[in-house]
Amino acid sequence: MKIYFAASISGGRADQGLYRQLIDFMKSLGHQVLTEHIGNPNLSKDGEHELSATEIRDRDINWLEESDIVVAETTQPSLGVGYELAYAEKINKPVLILHRNHERHLSAMISGTHHFDNINYYADFQEARKILQTELKS
Numbered sequence: 819m820k821i822y823f824a825a826s827i828s829g830g831r832a833d834q835g836l837y838r839q840l841i842d843f844m845k846s847l848g849h850q851v852l853t854e855h856i857g858n859p860n861l862s863k864d865g866e867h868e869l870s871a872t873e874i875r876d877r878d879i880n881w882l883e884e885s886d887i888v889v890a891e892t893t894q895p896s897l898g899v900g901y902e903l904a905y906a907e908k909i910n911k912p913v914l915i916l917h918r919n920h921e922r923h924l925s926a927m928i929s930g931t932h933h934f935d936n937i938n939y940y941a942d943f944q945e946a947r948k949i950l951q952t953e954l955k956s
């Protein structure tokens with residue numbers, strides 16, 4: 819499957835290592851991750867410098883539209899991820915959400931949206947791995 823992985827950039831990069839592990843794991847399952855740059859350790863919260871904001875937004879929306887599913891890690895609050903999730907809802911794109919237990923409350927605008935009916939609370943990478951393995955089977 820083509821996966822649009824969404825996770826924080828300007829919202830903070832504390833989980834960058836985890837993003838990379840999740841991306842690598844999804845690739846090891848045979849999927850294509852369109853947004854691999856999100857796991858890049860050299861990408862700071864200032865975002866990508868080579869592209870204008872409009873170029874980033876338009877590229878990402880094209881990727882989101884061509885993807886089979888959006889996988890979002892939502893623990894670090896991010897305006898961009900919120901925007902991407904709302905866009906996915908509008909175009910009826912399947913969404914899988916990963917959110918770490920107890921660390922931060924998930925916004926009601928996400929947990930209260932019917933379209934987001936696949937929200938997975940997890941403790942650590944090993945648990946997230948099992949969720950992805952089960953959920954990304956087809």
Ligand SMILES: O=c1[nH]c(=O)n([C@H]2C[C@H](O)[C@@H](COP(=O)(O)O)O2)cc1CO
Pocket residue numbers: 823824825826827828829830853856864865866874878895896897898899902
């Ligand atoms: O440089 C970027 N490149 C990029 O692809 N994004 C997209 C992908 C992420 O899923 C999301 C992160 O949003 P934010 O930067 O508001 O945390 O936005 C966001 C930025 C910076 O805002």
